[in-house]
Amino acid sequence: xxxxxxxxxxxxxxxxxxxxxxxxxxxxxxxxxxxxxxxxxxxxxxxxxxxxxxxxxxxxxxxxxxxxxxxxxxxxxxxxxxxxxxxxxxxxxxxxxxxxxxxxxxxxxxxxxxxxxxxxxxxxxxxxxxxxxxxxxxxxxxxxxxxxxxxxxxxxxxxxxxxxxxxxxxxxxxxxxxxxxxxxxxxxxxxxxxxxxxxxxxxxxxx
Numbered sequence: 001x002x003x004x005x006x007x008x009x010x011x012x013x014x015x016x017x018x019x020x021x022x023x024x025x026x027x028x029x030x031x032x033x034x035x036x037x038x039x040x041x042x043x044x045x046x047x048x049x050x051x052x053x054x055x056x057x058x059x060x061x062x063x064x065x066x067x068x069x070x071x072x073x074x075x076x077x078x079x080x081x082x083x084x085x086x087x088x089x090x091x092x093x094x095x096x097x098x099x100x101x102x103x104x105x106x107x108x109x110x111x112x113x114x115x116x117x118x119x120x121x122x123x124x125x126x127x128x129x130x131x132x133x134x135x136x137x138x139x140x141x142x143x144x145x146x147x148x149x150x151x152x153x154x155x156x157x158x159x160x161x162x163x164x165x166x167x168x169x170x171x172x173x174x175x176x177x178x179x180x181x182x183x184x185x186x187x188x189x190x191x192x193x194x195x196x197x198x199x200x201x202x203x204x205x206x207x
Contacts, residue, residue, distance in 0.1 A: 088196030
């Protein structure tokens with residue numbers, strides 16, 4: 001289960017547009033302060049945050065962007081720390097390779113929450129086999145196919161048409177409605193407003 005709080009309120013709390021949809025940009029432009037009765041006051045007297053507060057906020061932003069709960073976040077950190085390379089980069093690659101996130105990037109869902117629901121309901125096939133596990137780690141070469149009966153769904157068609165350019169590591173066959181993970185993403189491919197090093201520091205002090 002993901003975060004069920006109103007999306008616009010969550011992003012007003014962070015003070016950033018974390019989901020690239022025009023309506024959220026408009027909301028933050030109209031109300032550039034945190035939600036709540038004292039939101040306007042907080043926006044002017046926030047002051048300097050402690051190192052821990054900054055680390056916590058970056059961790060919460062990352063969890064929100066990928067619709068991941070705390071236990072999963074910690075598992076990704078522990079796995080990333082054991083991998084060769086930079087731990088923060090490894091964490092992002094692991095999250096970016098999740099099935100629900102790739103379905104979102106392909107346009108099968110207008111948001112990460114919609115994409116997760118599509119996977120949960122069994123509308124996605126991996127290499128021809130139905131898979132309903134949103135956290136499944138897709139590996140390069142695997143194909144992601146939308147179930148036949150969902151291809152005419154007007155919401156999905158609109159989402160695909162309005163998704164924007166695909167990242168370089170993904171390919172999509174518009175006629176067959178099949179996406180392919182051509183390679184693992186790199187840090188440069190992952191365009192999110194998060195300082196992953198602060199997330200690593202957050203978990204380092206917790207272990």
